[in-house]
Amino acid sequence: MGLDNAATKPHERLAAALDADMTAVNELIRERMASEHAPxxxxxxxxxxxxxxxxxxxxxxxxxxxxxxxxxxxxxxLAATVEFIHTATLLHxxxxxxxxxxRGRPTANLLWDNKSSVLVGDYLFARSFQLMVETGNLRVLDxxxxxxxxxxxxxxxxxxxxxxxxxxEEIYLKVVRGKTAALFSAAMEVxxxxxxxxxxxxxxxxxxxxxxxxSFQIVDDLLDYRGNTQATGKNVGDDFxxxxxxxxxxxxxxxxxxxxxDFWHRTIAKGDQRDGDLEEALRLMDSHxxxxxxxxxxxxxxxxxxxxLSVIEQSELKDMLLDLAxxxxxxxx
Amino acid sequence: MGLDNAATKPHERLAAALDADMTAVNELIRERMASEHAPxxxxxxxxxxxxxxxxxxxxxxxxxxxxxxxxxxxxxxLAATVEFIHTATLLHxxxxxxxxxxRGRPTANLLWDNKSSVLVGDYLFARSFQLMVETGNLRVLDxxxxxxxxxxxxxxxxxxxxxxxxxxEEIYLKVVRGKTAALFSAAMEVxxxxxxxxxxxxxxxxxxxxxxxxSFQIVDDLLDYRGNTQATGKNVGDDFxxxxxxxxxxxxxxxxxxxxxDFWHRTIAKGDQRDGDLEEALRLMDSHxxxxxxxxxxxxxxxxxxxxLSVIEQSELKDMLLDLAxxxxxxxx
Numbered sequence: 001m002g003l004d005n006a007a008t009k010p011h012e013r014l015a016a017a018l019d020a021d022m023t024a025v026n027e028l029i030r031e032r033m034a035s036e037h038a039p040x041x042x043x044x045x046x047x048x049x050x051x052x053x054x055x056x057x058x059x060x061x062x063x064x065x066x067x068x069x070x071x072x073x074x075x076x077x078l079a080a081t082v083e084f085i086h087t088a089t090l091l092h093x094x095x096x097x098x099x100x101x102x103r104g105r106p107t108a109n110l111l112w113d114n115k116s117s118v119l120v121g122d123y124l125f126a127r128s129f130q131l132m133v134e135t136g137n138l139r140v141l142d143x144x145x146x147x148x149x150x151x152x153x154x155x156x157x158x159x160x161x162x163x164x165x166x167x168x169e170e171i172y173l174k175v176v177r178g179k180t181a182a183l184f185s186a187a188m189e190v191x192x193x194x195x196x197x198x199x200x201x202x203x204x205x206x207x208x209x210x211x212x213x214x215s216f217q218i219v220d221d222l223l224d225y226r227g228n229t230q231a232t233g234k235n236v237g238d239d240f241x242x243x244x245x246x247x248x249x250x251x252x253x254x255x256x257x258x259x260x261x262d263f264w265h266r267t268i269a270k271g272d273q274r275d276g277d278l279e280e281a282l283r284l285m286d287s288h289x290x291x292x293x294x295x296x297x298x299x300x301x302x303x304x305x306x307x308x309l310s311v312i313e314q315s316e317l318k319d320m321l322l323d324l325a326x327x328x329x330x331x332x333x
Numbered sequence: 334m335g336l337d338n339a340a341t342k343p344h345e346r347l348a349a350a351l352d353a354d355m356t357a358v359n360e361l362i363r364e365r366m367a368s369e370h371a372p373x374x375x376x377x378x379x380x381x382x383x384x385x386x387x388x389x390x391x392x393x394x395x396x397x398x399x400x401x402x403x404x405x406x407x408x409x410x411l412a413a414t415v416e417f418i419h420t421a422t423l424l425h426x427x428x429x430x431x432x433x434x435x436r437g438r439p440t441a442n443l444l445w446d447n448k449s450s451v452l453v454g455d456y457l458f459a460r461s462f463q464l465m466v467e468t469g470n471l472r473v474l475d476x477x478x479x480x481x482x483x484x485x486x487x488x489x490x491x492x493x494x495x496x497x498x499x500x501x502e503e504i505y506l507k508v509v510r511g512k513t514a515a516l517f518s519a520a521m522e523v524x525x526x527x528x529x530x531x532x533x534x535x536x537x538x539x540x541x542x543x544x545x546x547x548s549f550q551i552v553d554d555l556l557d558y559r560g561n562t563q564a565t566g567k568n569v570g571d572d573f574x575x576x577x578x579x580x581x582x583x584x585x586x587x588x589x590x591x592x593x594x595d596f597w598h599r600t601i602a603k604g605d606q607r608d609g610d611l612e613e614a615l616r617l618m619d620s621h622x623x624x625x626x627x628x629x630x631x632x633x634x635x636x637x638x639x640x641x642l643s644v645i646e647q648s649e650l651k652d653m654l655l656d657l658a659x660x661x662x663x664x665x666x
Contacts, residue, residue: 037507038489092455096448115429118451119488122425125455126481129462133474138466141474145462152456156371159448174370 010323011054017317018062021076025058028080032127044108044120048087057187058083064191064205067317074135074194081144082187084128089151089183091121096155097242140190147186154178162244165253165261165269172250173214180220181213204311211305212325218298219332221246225282226291226332237278243271247297249281251290260284295332302329343656344387350650351395354409358391361413365460377441377453381420390520391416397524397538400650407468407527414477415520417461422484422516424454429488430575473523480519487511495577498586498594498602505583506547513553514546537644541654544638548661551631554579555665558615559624570611576604580630582614584623593617628665635662 015022029049035041058079065075093099094107095114109117125148132144158175161167188209192202224239225248239246245253245268253264263280266272285291305325312318348355362382368374391412398408426432427440428450442450458481465477491508494500521542525535557572558581572579578586578601586597596613599605618624638658645651 035486035489038486038493040489040493041486092451095451114447115492116489118425118428119485119492122458123482123485123489125458126478126485129478130475130482133471133478136471138469138471141466142463145459145466148459149456149463152452152459153368153371153374155452156368156373156449156456159452160371160373 010320010327011056011059014059014063014317014320014324015055017320018059018066021062021066021079022055022059024076025055025062025079025083028076028131029083032080032084032131033124035123040112040116041120041123044091044112044116045087045124047105047108047111048090049083053086055083057086057183060184060187060209061191063317063321064188065195066191067312067315067321068192068195068197068201068205070191070195072194074137075191077131077135078140078190078194079187081128081131082183082190084124084131085144085148085151086183088121088124088128089155091117091124093155095121096159135194137194139193143186143189143193147182150178150182152178154182163269163271164245165264167245167250168254169247169250172245172247176214176217177210180217181210184213184216185209200311204308207308208305208321208325211301211308212328215298215301215305215325216328218247218294218301219329222248222291222294222298222332225285237281240267240278240281241273243268243273248285248290248294251293252281252285252288255288255290256284295329298329298332302326343653343660344389344392347392347396347650347653347657348388350653351392351399354395354399354412355388355392357409358388358395358412358416361409361464362416365413365417365464366457368456373445373449374453374456377424377445377449378420378457380438380441380444381423382416386419388416390419390516393517393520393542394524396650396654397521398528399524400645400648400654401525401528401530401534401538403524403528405527407470408524410464410468411473411523411527412520414461414464415516415523417457417464418477418481418484419516421454421457421461422488424450424457426488428454429492468527470527472526476519476522476526480515483511483515485511487515496602496604497578498597500578500583501587502580502583505578505580509547509550510543513550514543517546517549518542533644537641540641541638541658544634544641545658545661548631548634548638548658551580551627551634552662552665555581555624555627555631558618559665570614573600573611573614574606576601576606581618581623581627584626585614585618585621588621588623589617628662631662631665635659 033042033045033049061079061082062075065078091108094109095117098109099107100110107117108120128144132141135141154175155178157171158179161171161175185206186209188205189202192205197205221239224246225236227236240249249264249268253261256264263277263284267277267281302325306322309318309321366375366378366382394412394415395408398411424441427442428447431442432440433443440450441453461477465474468474487508488511490504491512494504494508518539519542521538522535525538530538554572557579558569560569573582582597582601586594589597596610596617600610600614635658639655642651642654
């Protein structure tokens with residue numbers, strides 16, 4: 001990634017515009033992930049926090065609050081809250097998925113153990129909760145507690161749905177709303193609530209985050225089949241090898257003839273895979289055009305995200321959020 | 334357990350006195366552990382919730398609120414909150430401890446898998462959080478979010494402290510406050526807060542819960558060496574075999590000569606155990622009187638719990654709470 005090119009990416013323009021606030025968020029995160037008694041906690045948290053995710057979710061909160069004219073101090077707390085919830089979820093996800101890599105580094109469950117990942121995740125979740133209580137805003141607490149429940153419910157649903165050929169697009173959407181969109185939408189929504197915006201504006205912010213999150217996750221799932229390993233750090237076909245049913249496969253299963261259905265049943269439902277299966281899966285998806293159809297869905301959700309912001313008056317931050325929606329789908333062909 | 338004898342136990346008298354409220358709590362628990370989308374959630378939760386724990390923690394909240402003259406509806410929410418936090422902790426504990434049994438039944442991680450236990454625990458934790466937000470009381474939210482952080486911190490501390498011979502009584506107390514007393518004290522405290530009691534009363538309720546929780550955990554740790562397997566459902570020496578450093582051993586290590594220190598180093602710190610080691614451990618603890626000394630500590634904490642309630646005016650519920658403190662230590666000789 002050259003610096004010139006990097007400067008044009010919307011999430012980097014957002015980061016530049018929100019630089020002072022993001023510095024405050026990072027300081028608050030560092031302060032709150034400390035533990036006087038249990039040094040294992042900051043070790044494990046720092047491993048993940050320092051790995052340099054894009055901090056997309058806290059940026060959404062900051063951008064939303066600023067775009068809505070908020071001038072108080074609590075958008076910093078809420079942004080840190082959102083990042084803590086996200087980090088806690090990642091720690092638990094890596095245990096559940098038995099992952100060995102995250103953001104190009106060994107996962108915490110590999111470097112320490114599953115126990116540490118479970119318990120430090122719990123700690124960060126509790127800390128997120130303390131941070132939001134400090135805002136003293138009950139509506140914000142309501143939104144974030146509901147989002148937390150939706151996230152956990154989506155993760156449990158994914159456990160049973162991911163290898164079940166009966167999983168249709170409706171169930172997929174529920175899982176995606178849980179695992180990704182619920183935190184995106186809550187991150188946007190609380191920015192508007194803390195700024196005292198009208199219900200219409202708050203609803204628009206929610207809708208933007210919801211649609212952006214869905215688009216983001218669909219693209220992630222598509223990248224697993226169409227990605228450039230060097231750019232994404234993921235190997236093509238990881239989801240297939242872990243026999244995870246994502247949108248491109250769900251669309252292919254819906255169009256499958258009997259032979260094709262047997263193929264999906266063997267490779268995904270039963271998880272019995274052989275040499276050449278990934279290539280066959282790609283060929284089947286291609287023959288039904290499901291990769292293109294999946295990308296079209298992602299574009300439609302990104303368009304929906306942009307349209308949601310129509311009630312919000314023009315500003316530099318709003319333009320960046322509009323560009324961000326385009327960028328999310330531009331990551332994949 | 335005969336019914337005659339059962340009727341005299343203070344937690345059963347509390348259950349009888351709080352019967353209508355406990356029914357409401359159980360209904361709320363059942364309602365909130367449901368999930369429209371993920372049937373795995375109520376399956377796993379019900380396995381644990383139906384196993385029939387004593388519901389001690391929610392009873393403390395109900396007793397505290399009632400004793401303080403509370404007449405609103407939110408003590409039910411808070412009691413359910415406390416039980417959800419407890420249940421979530423148990424689900425994660427069983428994963429961390431790799432346990433196979435809990436309350437005389439196979440654990441959820443064994444019946445389903447670790448994934449389900451981690452994620453359903455997260456779901457219950459999020460649900461607990463929704464429940465307390467519904468009370469609309471920010472002070473209650475502050476208390477319970479702080480308790481959640483203390484619990485998680487204590488669990489992480491225990492990970493590293495449990496097999497470290499350098500763990501002294503001060504560190505043990507921190508672990509015990511985290512794993513047990515933090516929820517007991519918060520359960521009592523929120524009952525007083527919701528009833529609008531003065532700071533003095535709220536402090537007294539906190540102090541009772543804190544000391545009761547510490548006494549309760551010390552007795553649990555002592556029962557591991559002095560318990561009656563039939564009565565407790567635990568095998569004598571489980572903690573020793575899992576090389577967990579608890580108070581009786583910490584006291585024995587503090588009095589150990591060089592040979593004895595080598596013994597503890599091999600069996601606990603290194604976890605290298607042979608036939609006859611448990612008997613030798615019991616002999617060493619006996620020779621230094623550390624089992625008696627441990628019981629004396631439990632009695633002292635129970636006395637402290639009772640003394641804490643002196644600022645509260647006499648009532649039937651108060652008498653039951655006083656008796657409960659005595660009963661906690663009466664469980665072990």
